[in-house]
Amino acid sequence: MTNSEEFSIPISEIFYSIQGEGILVGVPSIFIRVSYCNLRCKWCDTPYTSWQPESRRMTFEQIRETVDSFHCDHIVITGGEPFLYTDLPHLCQILEDHHITIETNATRYLRANADLISMSPKLSSSTPPGRWHDRHERTRLQVENIRRFLQYHNCQVKFVVDTPDDAEEIRSLIRTTPIPAEKVLLMPQARRPDEIRQRENWLIDLCKRDGYRYSPRLHIELWGNERGR
Numbered sequence: 001m002t003n004s005e006e007f008s009i010p011i012s013e014i015f016y017s018i019q020g021e022g023i024l025v026g027v028p029s030i031f032i033r034v035s036y037c038n039l040r041c042k043w044c045d046t047p048y049t050s051w052q053p054e055s056r057r058m059t060f061e062q063i064r065e066t067v068d069s070f071h072c073d074h075i076v077i078t079g080g081e082p083f084l085y086t087d088l089p090h091l092c093q094i095l096e097d098h099h100i101t102i103e104t105n106a107t108r109y110l111r112a113n114a115d116l117i118s119m120s121p122k123l124s125s126s127t128p129p130g131r132w133h134d135r136h137e138r139t140r141l142q143v144e145n146i147r148r149f150l151q152y153h154n155c156q157v158k159f160v161v162d163t164p165d166d167a168e169e170i171r172s173l174i175r176t177t178p179i180p181a182e183k184v185l186l187m188p189q190a191r192r193p194d195e196i197r198q199r200e201n202w203l204i205d206l207c208k209r210d211g212y213r214y215s216p217r218l219h220i221e222l223w224g225n226e227r228g229r
């Protein structure tokens with residue numbers, strides 16, 4: 001495949017912002033957001049990639065040109081779910097002169113050359129009612145893939161925490177996978193600043209008690225759930 005041929009990953013948006021979550025919070029980054037996801041979290045903050053997916057096809061050349069126009073060293077490939085696409089390793093290859101983070105729900109695995117794999121395994125509190133319930137519940141945790149990512153890549157593991165009841169499920173997954181505690185970050189489920197306020201105090205207490213790192217959601221604090229920021 002050449003750069004001018006049709007690229008097989010559907011792109012939702014490419015924009016320049018700062019990383020709002022995780023160990024690289026605050027770092028100016030180019031976000032390449034792919035569309036489509038194999039899960040349907042009930043509180044998904046990018047429904048335009050999951051519940052109502054939209055996308056356009058971009059050639060390798062167009063992606064590279066767009067990335068170059070921002071003059072930034074850090075790239076975040078996010079979604080949707082980037083690991084749905086077998087061309088993901090090729091995309092990483094084309095952009096290898098950048099620091100690459102891939103954000104994933106960790107239900108699919110491919111060997112992709114990224115500097116940081118940012119996993120976000122989904123807890124049972126993410127499961128929606130209705131026709132997606134069973135499929136989401138069956139798919140949301142693929143422990144073998146979490147283990148593979150941990151074995152072969154530099155990783156962080158971010159849990160979106162909705163209620164205090166999530167704590168036991170997180171402890172159990174960390175113990176049985178196992179996931180090193182220093183790689184674990186907890187962040188509040190939120191699409192608006194007031195939803196962060198509702199959760200941050202007890203979540204910080206949980207981090208202090210269990211020795212996990214708290215992750216802010218800086219983009220939500222600054223811009224709510226506005227797209228492209």
Ligand code: SF4
Binds near residue numbers: 037039
């Ligand atoms: S895994 Fe991410 S993109 Fe997919 S439904 Fe859940 S929050 Fe949305």
